[in-house]
Amino acid sequence: AQNGYPISPTLGQYWQLGYNKFKETLSGEEFTSWFKTFAPDGRAPKIGEIWRSPGHADTLRKIAETKAESFYRGELAERIDAFSRQCGGHLSKDDLAAYAPEWVTPIRVHYKGYHVWEIPPNGQGIVALMALNILKEDDFLAKESVDTYHRQIEAMKLAFVDGLKYVTQRDQMKVTVEDLLSDQYGAARRALIGEEALMPEPGEPVRSGTVYLATADGEGNMVSFIQSNYMGFGSGIVIPGTGISMQNRGHTFSLDPNHHNYLEPGKKTYHTIIPGFLTKGDQAVGPFGVMGGFMQPQGHVQVIMNTIDFHLNPQASLDAPRWQWIEGKIIEVERDFPEHIALALERKGHQIKWGMGPGGFGRGQIIWRTDDGVLVGGTDHRTDGTVAVW
Structure with missing residues (x-):
C-alpha cells in the first residue's frame, strides 16, 4: 500500500470494468473518495502501472498498532461512523463495537x-x-x-x-x-x-x-481462506483518507417477509x-x-x-x-x-x-x-x- 503495487493483467481488466461502471452510475459527494482512491489520475490504473494507496497503509498501521481496536472502537470506527451519517447510511460505531467473530463447526x-x-x-x-x-x-x-x-x-x-x-x-x-x-x-x-x-x-x-487463498506448512497446518467486498469494489463508498472501501456483502437478501432469507436487523443473510x-x-x-x-x-x-x-x-x-x-x-x-x-x-x-x-x-x-x-x-x-x- 505504501510503496505501490504493479497492476497485474486480470486485476487491471476488472479494475477498468469497475471504473467504467462507477463512472456511469455513481454521482454525488459520497462517492468522491472512491475515485480519489482507486482512480487518482481520473482513470483506472493501467496494467503494469504502479498504484499506491497511502491511506490504506496508514489504516493498516493503526489496526496493527491497536490490535484492531481502532477499527472497532477507536479512531477508524469514529471516521466510519461520521462518513456513514454524512452519506445517510445506517452503519454506526455501535455496530462496529458490537461485532464479534463467530467460531463455527464446518x-x-x-x-x-x-x-x-x-x-x-x-x-x-x-x-x-x-x-x-x-x-x-x-x-x-x-x-x-x-x-x-x-x-x-x-x-x-x-x-x-x-x-x-x-x-x-x-x-x-x-x-x-x-x-x-x-x-x-x-x-x-x-x-x-x-x-x-x-x-x-x-x-x-x-x-x-x-479473494481466495490457501496455505500449508511442513508441520501439517493448513488454511482455507476467502474474503470479499462483493461486486468488485463493493458499495463504492470509501471512507476519506483511510482507503477503507465499504463492502456490499449484505446484498443477497429478500424483502418478502415470508421468505426464509428475509432481511432483519442483525441477521446474516445468504452469503x-x-x-x-x-x-x-x-x-x-x-x-x-x-x-x-x-x-x-x-x-x-x-x-x-x-x-x-x-x-x-x-x-x-x-x-x-x-x-x-x-x-x-x-x-x-x-x-x-x-x-x-x-x-x-x-x-x-x-x-x-x-x-x-x-x-x-x-x-x-x-x-x-x-x-x-x-x-x-x-x-x-x-x-x-x-x-x-x-
Missing part, C-alpha cells in the same frame, strides 16, 4: 472415500455439498461424457434452488442442515434426474468481489463466499476454493469431481473447462468447452450459452497433501494467482 458430506467440508449457512457451501450428496452414488466412467455433464448440471440445479430457498442464518432456517444433507433427501433429489433437462424446483426435506477443505479418513488432504459469486459452489463440485472421480492433479483440476447453471435450463459454458458435448446437452433440453471470457467461471486455488506428505499446489489460469513455495 459441515461435511462423505463423497467416495473422502469428506468434503464447507462453512455452514449462512454461506452457500451447503449447495456444493447437496450437489455432491446427489452425485455420490453415480459411477462416472469418463469426464468428457455427455452423461457426466448432464448429471452434474442437474444435481447442481436441484441443490441451488434448495439453497436459494432455505439458506439464511442457520438458527433462523426453517429446515435443518442435517435434513438437507441426509442420505434420504439426497436419494430423493437424485431420483428426479432423468434423460432430459429438468426445470428445477425446491424440494421439501423432512423437518427434524472475492456466497465459501472456503472448502478435503479430508480422507482422519487425515487432511488440503484446502481448496473457487471464488466468483454464485459460481463458487459450482466450481467446488467440478474441482472435487475432477480430483476424486477423474484423478486429475490440482492444476489440471483447475484448468479443465467449466460450466455454470444460470437459471431454469440455461447453462453457460467456457469457450474451450467441448462443442460436441455442448450440442449433445442441447439435445437433452439444456439451453447452452457460450461465455465471452473466463471471468464468470470462477478463479480457484488448491493445495493437496499426498500420502507421502508432499504438498502439491495448483493456481487458476483465469486469475493472477501463483503458487509460492519456500
Whole structure:
C-alpha cells in the first residue's frame, strides 16, 4: 500500500470494468473518495502501472498498532461512523463495537472415500455439498461424457434452488442442515434426474468481489481462506483518507417477509463466499476454493469431481473447462468447452450459452497433501494467482 503495487493483467481488466461502471452510475459527494482512491489520475490504473494507496497503509498501521481496536472502537470506527451519517447510511460505531467473530463447526458430506467440508449457512457451501450428496452414488466412467455433464448440471440445479430457498442464518432456517444433507433427501433429489433437462424446483426435506487463498506448512497446518467486498469494489463508498472501501456483502437478501432469507436487523443473510477443505479418513488432504459469486459452489463440485472421480492433479483440476447453471435450463459454458458435448446437452433440453471470457467461471486455488506428505499446489489460469513455495 505504501510503496505501490504493479497492476497485474486480470486485476487491471476488472479494475477498468469497475471504473467504467462507477463512472456511469455513481454521482454525488459520497462517492468522491472512491475515485480519489482507486482512480487518482481520473482513470483506472493501467496494467503494469504502479498504484499506491497511502491511506490504506496508514489504516493498516493503526489496526496493527491497536490490535484492531481502532477499527472497532477507536479512531477508524469514529471516521466510519461520521462518513456513514454524512452519506445517510445506517452503519454506526455501535455496530462496529458490537461485532464479534463467530467460531463455527464446518459441515461435511462423505463423497467416495473422502469428506468434503464447507462453512455452514449462512454461506452457500451447503449447495456444493447437496450437489455432491446427489452425485455420490453415480459411477462416472469418463469426464468428457455427455452423461457426466448432464448429471452434474442437474444435481447442481436441484441443490441451488434448495439453497436459494432455505439458506439464511442457520438458527433462523426453517429446515435443518442435517435434513438437507441426509442420505434420504439426497436419494430423493437424485431420483428426479432423468434423460432430459429438468426445470428445477425446491424440494421439501423432512423437518427434524472475492479473494481466495490457501496455505500449508511442513508441520501439517493448513488454511482455507476467502474474503470479499462483493461486486468488485463493493458499495463504492470509501471512507476519506483511510482507503477503507465499504463492502456490499449484505446484498443477497429478500424483502418478502415470508421468505426464509428475509432481511432483519442483525441477521446474516445468504452469503456466497465459501472456503472448502478435503479430508480422507482422519487425515487432511488440503484446502481448496473457487471464488466468483454464485459460481463458487459450482466450481467446488467440478474441482472435487475432477480430483476424486477423474484423478486429475490440482492444476489440471483447475484448468479443465467449466460450466455454470444460470437459471431454469440455461447453462453457460467456457469457450474451450467441448462443442460436441455442448450440442449433445442441447439435445437433452439444456439451453447452452457460450461465455465471452473466463471471468464468470470462477478463479480457484488448491493445495493437496499426498500420502507421502508432499504438498502439491495448483493456481487458476483465469486469475493472477501463483503458487509460492519456500
